[in-house]
Amino acid sequence: MNKKWLSIPYALWSLIFSIIPIIIITIYSFCKRSPYGKIIYEFTLDNYKQFLEPIYLNVLWRSILLAAISTTACLVIGYPMAMIISKTSIKKRNVLIMLFVVPLWTNFLLRTYAWMVLLRDQGAINQFLIYLGIIKEPLQLLYNPGAVVMGMVYNFLPFMVLPIYSVLSKMDNSLVEAAQDLGATSGEVFRKVIFPLSMPGVVSGLIMVFMPAVSTFVISDLLGGGQTVLLGNLIQNQFLVARNWQFGSAISMIMMVLILIAIRISSKYQDEEGGGLW
Template identity: 50%
Template sequence: MSSKSNLSQTAVSKRLHSQRFRNLIGLSWTISPVTFWMILFFVFPLIFIFMMSFAVRGLYGGVEYSFTLENYVRFFDPLYLNILWESILIAALTTVICLVFGYPFAYIVARAPRKYRNILLMLIVVPFWTNSLIRTYAWIVLLRTEGVINTVLLQLGVISEPFEMLYNTGAVMVGLAYTLFPFMVLPLYASIEKLDQNLLEAASDLGAKPWQTFAKVTLPLTMPGVVAGCLLVFIPTLGLFFIPDLMGGSKTMLIGNLIRNQFLTARDWPFGSAASVILMILTLIFVLIYLRSGGDKKGMEVL
């Protein structure tokens, strides 16, 4: 009986092993297109940019593949560090603007009747149906000296001369905040919607004022959404370059514009690659801060 039992267990074990092997083969075939796509269009370009960052710009704009750290040392020039600092500052202010306006909107949407939530969320998603470049030009039409806003104010007699609302840092932040606003609202909405209403009622029954309930109950429980939204706004702001170009003119230079200019105008690919690598390192640092702040429990377990 024991030998028959061992044989049956061995057969069952072989069948389970065979089934697992077939499942592994099926899974490999399923994810192989995505894996190929990621390796070809993500991993290889990153490796190329990293290798290019240690090369040397040729005399006529070409690339000489000789190892050097000069590109990274050059980035720490006060001129480029100032551009990086201004980029971080503008990204932080843009993130604050999106948070200040996005949190109340997300809260209203999350607490609205269910039949109206999809409509309100659609108001956030609809702008994505239009190219962001076209939407930026629409802002230019509104804000320029002969634009819609100045024309209306002049005709109403509110102002005697047009406002200079375009080609400055404020216009850049308006364009960035408008473009990235949905990236703040959607994580906040997902976090606020999961908030247990009974906790708010309990706080009210215990004598907490509305602002105390918000500070001690609502905000701490929705902090993962706040951190995620801030991350999704802050990081893309560092890389966007067309909005500062169009709405800031030559007065606003962000790190994204610097990298774009090195590749397309100055033809200094090695230095542009080094700046890109430094920007990616900063991005990874912010992601690690997000993980350690509790935005992703699995990420915290890995770290």
């Protein structure tokens, strides 16, 4: 059988579920809107100009800021975890990796709802702090940007750990031993050998965490209580509430451009360093 025929199912899948939807969204983003929300197929840039208004730029800035904070937190927490896992025996390594992967098998909504139960005024965290006498009144742990960041870190941490672990586990230990033989301290070995060699995994992890973090809407809806509006919430509201598909499509295209830029940066590092998650 000709190998070209084997690629037809994949090509059809990409065409129907990726290319055509993107084309439709692109067309909608340049269309006008009637007073009742009907799509008018006349070219306009008003949808993109509308996004330049301060209120929407603030949403963009808030999305990038919270995504950057959560991504940084994932890196700070995830890198040591990835190093620890990569240095354990293969048997223990598989168990530790499984512990990171198993939560991903649980429904995303259920995991987020679980944190709502923990963070609410009568939740386990507040009750534990009151029991210890650290606080007298429940802390407002829910419905604020901090809760949103915490939800992002919890849900997306595996996407940081796994690519870094993938690179560290394949690293040539002879390079580390050579640096130690030359008199390098543990800190110097990490700064000049281990971390530079793990950069493909770090970049992959940064992209894999930042992209879903900047576009999430479930976490900000549930843990932010609708008070922390991100780009994902804005797109959701334009399609489902305001019935302004044109403006929602324009925001989606802007987000898509951000994703493509991030992927390009990631590909550049992986091409130069050779490696990454895949």
